[in-house]
Amino acid sequence: MPGSPPVNHPHNLAALFANNRDWSAARRAADPAFFSRLAAQQAPAYLWIGCSDSRVPANEIIGLAPGEVFVHRNVANLVLHSDMNCLSVLQYAVEVLKVRDIIVCGHYGCGGVAASLESVSRGLISNWLRPIRELAEQKADELSGLDNDARMARLCELNVIKQVGNVANTTVVQDAWQRGQEVSIHGLCYGVSDGLLRDLDVSLDYSVVLSDLVDANVS
Numbered sequence: 001m002p003g004s005p006p007v008n009h010p011h012n013l014a015a016l017f018a019n020n021r022d023w024s025a026a027r028r029a030a031d032p033a034f035f036s037r038l039a040a041q042q043a044p045a046y047l048w049i050g051c052s053d054s055r056v057p058a059n060e061i062i063g064l065a066p067g068e069v070f071v072h073r074n075v076a077n078l079v080l081h082s083d084m085n086c087l088s089v090l091q092y093a094v095e096v097l098k099v100r101d102i103i104v105c106g107h108y109g110c111g112g113v114a115a116s117l118e119s120v121s122r123g124l125i126s127n128w129l130r131p132i133r134e135l136a137e138q139k140a141d142e143l144s145g146l147d148n149d150a151r152m153a154r155l156c157e158l159n160v161i162k163q164v165g166n167v168a169n170t171t172v173v174q175d176a177w178q179r180g181q182e183v184s185i186h187g188l189c190y191g192v193s194d195g196l197l198r199d200l201d202v203s204l205d206y207s208v209v210l211s212d213l214v215d216a217n218v219s
């Protein structure tokens, strides 16, 4: 009702607040200056671009504490040249935080990758996932020889490799490399069934030929 004070709705987050208090206390016990140090500055060496999937928590699977990795996540870990959100994260990470390594991490069993191949529309998100479907069409020769599971796994990898190239081709990274800034890009794929990262061996750094568009081993 207009003019009424806001109602304090009950919610189901009590367990989360309890977890948070315990976590904060444990951190302080282990390192009394932990939060005051972080409050003064963040200086992460890594930018992580990963999937929003709840099974792929960036800090946790690479064993890094708050302050150690700058994170951008979206459905199916896409880096699109029209996505102001991702590009702004990338620019801030490279130009202000001066991260040394950019990690694009996909994962096997990615629901976004699977949905990109479905014939039925899922509404808005089908537009978001369209670049993966187009990638699958470009790679049809390679993918058609695989059984269903292997095809999905390979498409998860190919999607990461494509996004590594997309990161390299942004103005942010091209400009950084032109300045001689040492920033590298890596493509990883995470196994939700074993908790392990695979290096897809498509790393790029400023020694690659500048101004040529990068096609990170996709061909």
Ligand code: CO
Residues within 6 Å of the ligand: 051, 052, 053, 075, 076, 077, 107, 109, 110, 111, 112, 113
């Ligand atoms: Co996913």
